[in-house]
Amino acid sequence: MQSPNTDQLVPEGNIFVVSLSVADLVVALYPYPLVLTAIVHDDWTMGDTHCQASGFIMGISVIGSIFNIMAIAINRYCYICHSLNYDRLFSLRNTCCYLGLTWIFTAIATVPNFFVGSLQYDPRIYSCTFAQTVSSYYTISVVIIHFLIPLLVVSYCYLRIWVRVIQVKHRAKPEQRAKLKPSDVRNFLTMFMVFVLFAVCWAPLNLIGLAVAINPARVAPNIPQWLFVTSYFMAYFNSCLNAIIYGLLNQNFRKEYKTIVLALCIPRLLLVETSRCATEGLKSKPSAAVTNNIIAEINV
Template sequence: MDLVVAIYPYPLVLASIINNGWNLGYVHCQISAFLMGLSVVSSIFNITGIAVNRYCYICHSLQYDKLYSNRNSLCNVLLIWMLTLVAIMPNLQTRTLQYDPRIYSCTFTQSVSSVYTISLVVFHFFLPMVIVTFCYLRIWILVLQVRRRVKPDSKPKLKPQDFRNFVTMFVVFVLFAICWAPLNFIGLIVASDPDTMAPRIPEWLFVASYYMAYFNSCLNAIIYGLLNQNFRQEYKRIIVSLCTAKMFFGDNSNDAADKIKCRPAPLKANNNLIKRMNQESK
């Protein structure tokens, strides 16, 4: 979803900044805002699903294969996207997707429907955060117990790879919560009394919280690159491939062609070798 948002809504936002306003029509406004909302809601539900998965894998390892069979895993993915659509579809009826000149983009307007805004913040942000916090607290408790145990076989072992994966996803969750919390708190404040509270929110605070929230998508790639060995290897492979391609195209330049021209022809070189051998034999 981050790639979809980067390809479609973000260029429209850039065009809006250049033109100092939205002149791309109502349809593009609705589609771009809907895709951005879909990306946000799916991100938090995916983080929640990953946290539950890590909790079951580490704290209930004996039942993990049964809980996350191929069929159950597919059902979990479908459930995440079904909940995402259920959370985002009311935007089309409440008309909360509008252009906001403060951020030069079409987005969810918090002051249009108080009930929907409060429901979205509670069920889309606070409830998932509670579930994820519970899962990671249970995992941390188990990690501390495993590290402090006296008998090595008294409790299940925690593999280093499993611990690194857990730390990676935990950092992703913490950064997500930090980046998205200000915008959600502003939404609750505005939804409590839109007519009174909306004008009291400073414009700079709303803009900062909005861009801070969407900057979180950039942080994920950095975290994966720093904490995940597989991502680091892929980054290195891509960089090496780019450098190799540059060297390859560089060798096909005029300098490389001149080097080829300076090389003696195979037939001429062979004739010189034969003449030298004949002279030595005489």
């Protein structure tokens, strides 16, 4: 008898993964089409209202991605390092509350841009976005709250998870080494890579912003245009990379990607696959006792 797939045992934690995907996709619905229009006309021709709205939605997407990555890290940390309390901390109701708070904090962190007047059109990148030179204090606050603090929180969570994984894999008794399920390690590695790519892609733009905020008059004019443009598009390309990482490191995502591609080519296969998955899901759904035992095993 095959052991249950623990990828299906933490649906509450996967809510944050779906939320991260939404944050990555939202820019494609409104800001990116306006950016393409600006590129075609070599100028912003949509007016100030669309400029402010585009910049706001772009900010919601960016900050929402960062905060969701932080929520995922905290969720994985609790699941692996505090598994006995996981069901209580991340019940479906609590998880929905955490998700709501994540997006509330995202909105609160984005709204001040309207009061500072930092959402402006930048012809270098054909986008209405956060202007780093408007206010030094605000730019420093943005870098600290939107990048450095999440970076520290996520680093702490994944460091503790790494320590936990190493401790479990080097137990003296061979029968205890298998307690940490391979799917748990794959899940962790997937989200860890998402975090690493986030840090690599966003670090240059944030470091430039920090340097500009410290001495705007001297630093801002001396930053090469190619460096700013490269750092900017590196940051926003991060949203595209997440889906690639899911597909490369997670078997379930690869399977679903294949299903979607086949469904696009042969639509009738979508109905067949959906019916088959629903039937298999009912047959293979683990009991509550099995679920609790597997989660508890990680903490042995």
